[in-house]
Amino acid sequence: MITRREFLKLAACLSTSFGLSNFPAVVGAALKEVDYATVPRLLYLQGQSCTGCSISLLQAEAPNAVSMITRYSKLCFHTDLSAASGKQALNLIEEYISGRAGEYFLAVEGAIPWGMPEACMLGDKPFAHYLTEAAKTMSGAVAIGTCASHGGIPAAEGNLTDAVSLGEFYERRKLSPLLINIPGCPVHPDWVWKTIIHLVQVGLPELTKGQPKPFFETRLHELCPRYHDFQEEIFAKNLGDRGCLFKLGCLGPDTYADCPTRWWNGGQTWCIGANAPCIGCASPLFASKKQFPFYRIFEKEAAAESRKNEARFIFTG
Ligand code: SF4
Numbered sequence: 268m269i270t271r272r273e274f275l276k277l278a279a280c281l282s283t284s285f286g287l288s289n290f291p292a293v294v295g296a297a298l299k300e301v302d303y304a305t306v307p308r309l310l311y312l313q314g315q316s317c318t319g320c321s322i323s324l325l326q327a328e329a330p331n332a333v334s335m336i337t338r339y340s341k342l343c344f345h346t347d348l349s350a351a352s353g354k355q356a357l358n359l360i361e362e363y364i365s366g367r368a369g370e371y372f373l374a375v376e377g378a379i380p381w382g383m384p385e386a387c388m389l390g391d392k393p394f395a396h397y398l399t400e401a402a403k404t405m406s407g408a409v410a411i412g413t414c415a416s417h418g419g420i421p422a423a424e425g426n427l428t429d430a431v432s433l434g435e436f437y438e439r440r441k442l443s444p445l446l447i448n449i450p451g452c453p454v455h456p457d458w459v460w461k462t463i464i465h466l467v468q469v470g471l472p473e474l475t476k477g478q479p480k481p482f483f484e485t486r487l488h489e490l491c492p493r494y495h496d497f498q499e500e501i502f503a504k505n506l507g508d509r510g511c512l513f514k515l516g517c518l519g520p521d522t523y524a525d526c527p528t529r530w531w532n533g534g535q536t537w538c539i540g541a542n543a544p545c546i547g548c549a550s551p552l553f554a555s556k557k558q559f560p561f562y563r564i565f566e567k568e569a570a571a572e573s574r575k576n577e578a579r580f581i582f583t584g
């Protein structure tokens with residue numbers, strides 16, 4: 268007889284080790300021979316970003332990052348990975364945006380400095396210029412990570428640039444290209460690459476609030492192996508303790524992401540598995556408020572109740 272906790276852990280390990288996806292069609296599709304002539308080109312640009320999402324994407328395991336950018340997509344430009352630089356890089360970007368209508372998808376990492384365009388330049392033009400021009404010719408855009416999807420840390424309260432997400436940017440410019448948001452700080456490589464495989468081989472995945480539904484439809488809290496502890500009111504008092512991490516600041520109850528079943532680092536671990544609270548990095552309001560620290564000291568009942576309400580307010584508006 269195994270406990271619920273052991274069962275969930277075992278299920279998570281098995282699904283990860285077999286590379287199972289929540290996209291049923293993708294599992295079969297990814298194994299099919301790819302017609303290389305039809306795979307889309309990816310133009311990958313970075314705005315107000317720390318490059319953490321790019322680093323995370325390179326950690327992909329099944330398929331690995333090399334397969335993803337050479338077999339399932341053609342990476343035509345990436346700021347960090349491409350050999351082209353300077354004028355040559357700018358020419359390449361402009362050639363795609365102006366001369367290859369309908370032949371490429373735009374991947375954007377990072378927020379856009381709406382109120383201070385000069386804070387993010389590509390050559391002598393603002394990043395925003397390229398995004399506006401690309402909206403006229405691209406097949407669609409993928410916002411990679413929380414900064415591009417929701418604004419993230421660059422858009423935190425008090426920021427000087429009036430940073431906005433890619434969706435907000437296009438809305439303000441009255442443009443409405445096809446857009447898929449894939450949040451996470453950093454983004455999980457599976458969330459991005461499996462969405463791209465789906466786009467290539469099956470078509471547009473089902474979305475919830477603009478995000479691929481299979482990865483972001485369920486509250487993390489409900490998938491968590493410590494949910495039973497939460498129900499039994501067994502709370503950790505210090506990092507490293509057994510028990511639910513809610514009173515140490517866990518935002519699992521307000522976050523929609525499949526981390527408890529997907530795990531990170533090639534299925535080695537994930538935040539709560541490593542005894543750290545979920546900091547809600549995939550949530551729309553991640554890091555948006557100055558007065559909302561990632562971690563908290565153990566909170567007594569009254570403080571925890573007020574924090575619960577505060578979290579609800581912050582995450583639901
Ligand atoms: S509050 Fe956090 S640690 Fe507790 S059950 Fe929910 S997600 Fe898991």
Ligand code: SF4
Pocket residue numbers: 451452522524526537538539544545546547548549
């Ligand atoms: S568990 Fe929470 S903080 Fe950790 S990666 Fe998932 S959504 Fe982000």
